[in-house]
Amino acid sequence: MVPLTLLFLIVTSGLAVAKKDSKRGLTFPSTNNPEDVLNINQTQSVISWIYDWALSPPSYLINTNVEYVPMQWGAGNIENLASAVKNQSAKTLLTFNEPDFNQQSNLDATYAAELWQKYIEPLKDEGVRLGGPAITSSSTGLPWLREFMTACGNCSVDFLTVHWYGEGTAGFYDYLWSLHGQYPNHTVWVTEYADTAGNATDVLQFINQTTTYMETLDWIERYAWFGYNVCQLHLFIASTHSLSETGERHVL
Ligand SMILES: *[C@@H]1O[C@H](CO)[C@@H](O)[C@H](O)[C@H]1NC(C)=O
Numbered sequence: 251m252v253p254l255t256l257l258f259l260i261v262t263s264g265l266a267v268a269k270k271d272s273k274r275g276l277t278f279p280s281t282n283n284p285e286d287v288l289n290i291n292q293t294q295s296v297i298s299w300i301y302d303w304a305l306s307p308p309s310y311l312i313n314t315n316v317e318y319v320p321m322q323w324g325a326g327n328i329e330n331l332a333s334a335v336k337n338q339s340a341k342t343l344l345t346f347n348e349p350d351f352n353q354q355s356n357l358d359a360t361y362a363a364e365l366w367q368k369y370i371e372p373l374k375d376e377g378v379r380l381g382g383p384a385i386t387s388s389s390t391g392l393p394w395l396r397e398f399m400t401a402c403g404n405c406s407v408d409f410l411t412v413h414w415y416g417e418g419t420a421g422f423y424d425y426l427w428s429l430h431g432q433y434p435n436h437t438v439w440v441t442e443y444a445d446t447a448g449n450a451t452d453v454l455q456f457i458n459q460t461t462t463y464m465e466t467l468d469w470i471e472r473y474a475w476f477g478y479n480v481c482q483l484h485l486f487i488a489s490t491h492s493l494s495e496t497g498e499r500h501v502l
């Protein structure tokens with residue numbers, strides 16, 4: 251039996267822990283300064299998940315209370331995918347980063363579908379939820395996704411994944427709704443997004459309005475602001491490597 255005083259301690263210390271927001275996450279590269287990641291007070295932060303475009307978590311993230319989501323970035327090393335996923339008992343997988351963009355994973359949609367059938371689909375039987383390729387918000391994004399979904403007709407794409415950059419909420423909402431209009435039966439993860447205005451007032455308003463709005467949409471499953479990893483990019487981190495006001499709005 252747990253002594254009453256100990257129970258009391260457990261309950262009261264529990265009160266200091268912020269309620270995790272199951273939708274809200276962060277992106278950062280594993281080459282980044284660990285202290286940038288650790289600057290998030292994990293006790294206070296509402297962030298519930300993190301990804302870094304890689305397959306295995308950096309050591310300083312292991313055993314934190316933040317879920318690491320592995321990603322199969324492109325075709326490279328895909329033969330190691332199954333063992334990496336199994337090794338960390340991952341429940342969810344992200345796939346192909348910006349395959350419609352020639353400076354990112356740059357994959358032909360039919361080839362991506364073949365890779366999916368051979369290496370990704372088998373993970374479904376292991377109970378892993380599979381995220382669709384992460385398209386950009388440029389004009390190549392949605393056409394690439396349509397081609398992929400046709401080529402991969404029998405694939406278990408459990409949710410769709412998109413990125414968005416621009417200025418102001420209107421274009422962001424239009425993009426999300428046009429995706430939802432085409433795939434009303436899929437939930438969506440926004441795995442990179444930012445207001446690129448570079449004006450602190452506008453960016454703060456954007457992050458405030460979009461996070462509030464995405465919390466209300468049941469088909470938006472998760473979202474992650476981009477720019478946590480780079481000092482001052484999209485105003486997430488101040489030059490001192492501590493959180494900016496924008497950063498605080500996202501993680502606290
Ligand atoms: C993190 O937040 C908790 C709860 O507010 C606080 O007790 C703790 O001192 C903070 N840790 C750091 C390193 O700031």
Ligand SMILES: *[C@@H]1O[C@H](CO)[C@@H](O)[C@H](O)[C@H]1NC(C)=O
Nearest residue numbers: 306307308309333334337338
């Ligand atoms: C499993 O994960 C641990 C920790 O990241 C790593 O050291 C090890 O090499 C991994 N093993 C395999 C087979 O991937």
Ligand SMILES: *[C@@H]1O[C@H](CO)[C@@H](O)[C@H](O)[C@H]1NC(C)=O
Nearest residue numbers: 364367371401402403404405
């Ligand atoms: C899915 O479709 C591909 C291509 O037509 C085929 O090779 C594969 O066997 C199918 N898989 C399942 C599980 O039906």
Ligand SMILES: *[C@@H]1O[C@H](CO)[C@@H](O)[C@H](O)[C@H]1NC(C)=O
Nearest residue numbers: 429430431432433434435436
């Ligand atoms: C969505 O699911 C419904 C109900 O299963 C189905 O009738 C409809 O065709 C689906 N829509 C698309 C675009 O797949």
Ligand SMILES: *[C@@H]1O[C@H](CO)[C@@H](O)[C@H](O)[C@H]1NC(C)=O
Nearest residue numbers: 417447448449450451452453
């Ligand atoms: C930010 O841009 C808005 C117009 O979009 C302008 O009204 C405001 O003064 C700017 N703020 C700063 C701090 O530059």
Ligand SMILES: *[C@@H]1O[C@H](CO)[C@@H](O)[C@H](O)[C@H]1NC(C)=O
Nearest residue numbers: 457458459460461462499500
């Ligand atoms: C948005 O701003 C309002 C007013 O400052 C604040 O009360 C609210 O918590 C903010 N919402 C988010 C999601 O940051």
